[in-house]
Amino acid sequence: MSGYLAGIIAILSINVIFAYGIFLAVASGQLNLGGAGFQAVGAYAAGWLSANLGLPVALTLLAGAVVAGLVGVALAFPILRTRGVYLVLATFAFAEVVAGLILNTDALGGAMGMSVPGYVEWQVPMIGAVVVALLVFYLMTTRFGLTMRAIHDDEDVSDLMGVSIRNVKVAAFGVGAALAGLSGAFYAHNFGYIEAQGFNAMVSIYVLLYVLLGGTQTAWGPLVGAAFFTLLPEILREVLPAAKEVVVTLFGGVPDGSRPDESWRFVILGVLAVAFMAIRPEGLITRTMVERLSFRRRTAPGMKEATE
Amino acid sequence: MSGPILKLENLSKAFGAVQVIDDVSFEVPRGARMALIGPNGAGKTTIFNLMSGTYAPDRGRVIFDGRDITDLPSRKRIGLGLARSFQNIRLMPHLSVVENVMLGQQSRAGSLGAMLSPLGARSRWRRQAEALLADMNIDTYPGEVVATLPYGIRKKIEVVRALAAQPKLLMLDEPAAGLNPSETAALRDFLVQISEGGTTILIVEHDMGLVRSLCDRAVVLNFGRLIYDGSTRDVQKDPQVLEAYLGSRHAGEGVHA
Numbered sequence: 001m002s003g004y005l006a007g008i009i010a011i012l013s014i015n016v017i018f019a020y021g022i023f024l025a026v027a028s029g030q031l032n033l034g035g036a037g038f039q040a041v042g043a044y045a046a047g048w049l050s051a052n053l054g055l056p057v058a059l060t061l062l063a064g065a066v067v068a069g070l071v072g073v074a075l076a077f078p079i080l081r082t083r084g085v086y087l088v089l090a091t092f093a094f095a096e097v098v099a100g101l102i103l104n105t106d107a108l109g110g111a112m113g114m115s116v117p118g119y120v121e122w123q124v125p126m127i128g129a130v131v132v133a134l135l136v137f138y139l140m141t142t143r144f145g146l147t148m149r150a151i152h153d154d155e156d157v158s159d160l161m162g163v164s165i166r167n168v169k170v171a172a173f174g175v176g177a178a179l180a181g182l183s184g185a186f187y188a189h190n191f192g193y194i195e196a197q198g199f200n201a202m203v204s205i206y207v208l209l210y211v212l213l214g215g216t217q218t219a220w221g222p223l224v225g226a227a228f229f230t231l232l233p234e235i236l237r238e239v240l241p242a243a244k245e246v247v248v249t250l251f252g253g254v255p256d257g258s259r260p261d262e263s264w265r266f267v268i269l270g271v272l273a274v275a276f277m278a279i280r281p282e283g284l285i286t287r288t289m290v291e292r293l294s295f296r297r298r299t300a301p302g303m304k305e306a307t308e
Numbered sequence: 309m310s311g312p313i314l315k316l317e318n319l320s321k322a323f324g325a326v327q328v329i330d331d332v333s334f335e336v337p338r339g340a341r342m343a344l345i346g347p348n349g350a351g352k353t354t355i356f357n358l359m360s361g362t363y364a365p366d367r368g369r370v371i372f373d374g375r376d377i378t379d380l381p382s383r384k385r386i387g388l389g390l391a392r393s394f395q396n397i398r399l400m401p402h403l404s405v406v407e408n409v410m411l412g413q414q415s416r417a418g419s420l421g422a423m424l425s426p427l428g429a430r431s432r433w434r435r436q437a438e439a440l441l442a443d444m445n446i447d448t449y450p451g452e453v454v455a456t457l458p459y460g461i462r463k464k465i466e467v468v469r470a471l472a473a474q475p476k477l478l479m480l481d482e483p484a485a486g487l488n489p490s491e492t493a494a495l496r497d498f499l500v501q502i503s504e505g506g507t508t509i510l511i512v513e514h515d516m517g518l519v520r521s522l523c524d525r526a527v528v529l530n531f532g533r534l535i536y537d538g539s540t541r542d543v544q545k546d547p548q549v550l551e552a553y554l555g556s557r558h559a560g561e562g563v564h565a
């Protein structure tokens with residue numbers, strides 16, 4: 001397999017795991033804009049254990065998830081008291097604190113970053129992504145998933161129905177943080193080098209966008225969102241130069257064969273994000289859509305007619 | 309256990325300067341079908357909110373099944389057997405019909421094992437919810453979220469969701485509002501059937517026809533005060549009740565309905 005394709009599959013897998021981590025928080029009504037913080041905790045936990053203690057990758061991956069999960073649970077309790085924009089700000093501030101701590105910790109390489117031994121090839125994060133996707137799909141079929149969605153819809157009535165809002169929210173946020181940490185650990189071992197700048201605010205914003213634009217009602221949402229927005233820039237990378245030539249020719253110019261500015265990819269990404277929100281405010285994949293599709297399949301022609 | 313299933317003792321609640329509930333005491337006998345009526349704004353829904361723990365009373369106690377639950381967190385009350393429906397539909401819009409009903413079972417299914425087992429087609433929780441819906445002649449509308457369903461159907465699902473908790477006391481806040489006469493008659497028969505199964509019913513309802521045919525006892529609130537506590541047969545002859553309704557803008561809605 002070409003290095004290019006291997007790289008894309010690796011980053012796609014990492015983004016899918018990352019998106020599922022944020023999805024669990026968002027699906028239970030907690031907008032988590034601190035994704036990069038949890039990813040960094042997982043990446044640095046795995047990287048440090050690998051570089052300093054020489055632990056095997058299987059253990060450092062696990063450790064990345066566990067450490068980030070514990071940090072997530074610790075953060076989830078104070079965050080329970082915040083709502084809406086304050087919740088977003090609190091999680092965002094957390095990620096900034098993590099980045100600041102890493103930059104000022106020599107043992108983690110500070111601003112120089114850190115080399116991570118124990119290289120894993122693309123197959124490893126891919127298997128990780130499949131396992132995580134199956135886990136989240138499973139969780140969403142359980143009563144835990146049902147209560148998460150109920151809390152997302154109406155917290156007060158969920159409480160009156162006997163749902164422990166605190167337990168469900170903390171569990172969802174904590175497991176989500178662990179998945180974000182796991183994605184960071186995969187990243188560390190696949191890229192072999194981590195630095196605080198790699199876990200900046202844009203990373204948190206993008207992953208939250210994947211989830212919101214993909215849809216927060218079903219486990220399909222983050223999968224589709226992460227895949228779409230990871231692959232789109234790569235497709236644009238191919239398509240844009242050709243498109244530029246067409247546009248230049250249309251306006252009577254002579255194509256000079258130069259590549260368009262990279263920033264165009266982000267402009268298109270931004271336009272798409274706004275369009276998505278206008279056209280499908282509940283995300284690309286909604287619950288009704290999945291239900292309709294699977295219902296149609298169950299009662300497809302050729303199958304026995306339903307009795308009523 | 310004997311004694312009333314519910315006892316309200318000198319409940320008072322003010323919102324700002326407005327005394328919404330003023331020293332209200334009454335009892336709901338075990339197994340009764342009792343109505344809580346009164347003109348708009350009398351405080352009926354507020355009584356429900358005080359019972360379910362949405363609000364804490366300024367004074368007074370709520371005794372349920374012999375236990376003082378005044379300070380019990382709202383979440384724990386449904387598990388004791390106190391379930392309610394809401395006047396303004398409060399179903400979860402993004403859940404399906406069956407999922408909403410399964411949410412109503414939560415007080416019986418909060419253990420870690422129950423939380424982590426799937427609610428697929430073979431789950432006993434799902435089958436129970438479907439059976440309950442079938443009892444009430446409600447289609448499960450597979451593939452639909454409740455947000456898209458007609459008002460009358462959502463109103464009925466509210467009742468079924470409360471029932472899914474298998475409560476001892478079922479509190480219904482205007483369950484017939486927006487139902488047509490045949491739907492109301494069906495609701496009445498269904499509630500009688502539930503009542504015969506041993507569930508106590510406390511119902512807030514403006515439809516006096518339904519109240520009279522369903523309930524033997526009624527308490528009447530006006531401006532947060534209890535003005536009547538007795539049989540439904542005589543309620544419309546009571547001078548204070550008549551005055552409460554006729555003095556209100558909504559006179560026609562209540563007594564003559």
Ligand SMILES: Nc1ncnc2c1ncn2[C@@H]1O[C@H](COP(=O)(O)OP(=O)(O)OP(=O)(O)O)[C@@H](O)[C@H]1O
Pocket residue numbers: 323328346347348349350351352353354355395
């Ligand atoms: N949270 C609140 N804050 C302020 N005032 C409130 C609140 N809840 C209820 N009230 C007021 O308390 C009074 C009683 O309201 P409540 O909803 O209990 O009446 P009700 O008897 O259920 O009326 P209806 O028949 O219209 O449903 C009303 O005047 C209402 O405006």
Ligand SMILES: [Mg+2]
Pocket residue numbers: 352353354395481
């Ligand atoms: Mg009311």
